Amino acid sequence: MQQIATFGAGCFWGVEWVFRQVPGVLDAVSGYAGGFIEDPDYRLVCTGTTGHAEVVQVTFDPDIVTYDQLLEVFWAMHDPTQMNRQGPDVGTQYRSVILTHSAEQRTEAEASRDRAQAGFDRPIATEIADAGAFYPAEDYHQRYYEQTGHEPYCHVLPTGLLERLGLVGSDA
Numbered sequence: 001m002q003q004i005a006t007f008g009a010g011c012f013w014g015v016e017w018v019f020r021q022v023p024g025v026l027d028a029v030s031g032y033a034g035g036f037i038e039d040p041d042y043r044l045v046c047t048g049t050t051g052h053a054e055v056v057q058v059t060f061d062p063d064i065v066t067y068d069q070l071l072e073v074f075w076a077m078h079d080p081t082q083m084n085r086q087g088p089d090v091g092t093q094y095r096s097v098i099l100t101h102s103a104e105q106r107t108e109a110e111a112s113r114d115r116a117q118a119g120f121d122r123p124i125a126t127e128i129a130d131a132g133a134f135y136p137a138e139d140y141h142q143r144y145y146e147q148t149g150h151e152p153y154c155h156v157l158p159t160g161l162l163e164r165l166g167l168v169g170s171d172a
Contacts, residue, residue: 002026003062005070005105006033006131008053008097009078010086015056017145018077024064029057030137030144033099034129042138048091055099057134067105069166071112074098080113081122096124099131106130 009015012030019028032040035052045052058070078086080096098113100106109128117124136142 001062002059003067004101004131005058005060005067006055006099006101006134007058007070007074008034008055008095008099009074009080010054010094010096011089012054012056012137012141013144015054015077016143018073019056019058019070020143022060022065022070022073024061025058025070026061027059029059030141031055031057032093032135032137033057033132034097034127038133039135042141045093046091048093050093052093052135053095053097054093054137055097055134057136067108068112071098071109071116075112075116075119080116080124080126081120083125096126098126098128100128101131 007015007019016028016030019025032045032050032052033055035045035050037044037050037052040050040052044050045054060067060070078096082096084090084092084095086094086096098109100109106128113124113126113128140147
């Protein structure tokens, strides 16, 4: 049975691409969530006045990849100690956030955050909240990294990350 997870780790272009590399991820869609405006668009979200974050909604097969493994990828792909920014992108729309779809996901996310904290010198600033409405981003944002010829911008998957996390074999 498929499950859904939602993560915000800065610009959604790179986050989407990274999650698409994970075996067991069936789909990853860039979008907006966590705000108070219905049906926002990119221009509006970029004002920082909607409460929305750029997020990626991940559909995955838990028989292949667990939610906890997706959380490991999340912690490894960005700096969760930065408040309302990642790299060159600054604003509440770029905040680090885990939007949970069940009580079980919330419990796992909180436990994962507590374990991840040991790897950082500063406190983790990641927000953990219940998932609400998700609004897919405009078509030109979907698979953006692939559309632009893998031109680096925000996130670049560290060499060997998925292997280190045990998600693919070393020869993959």
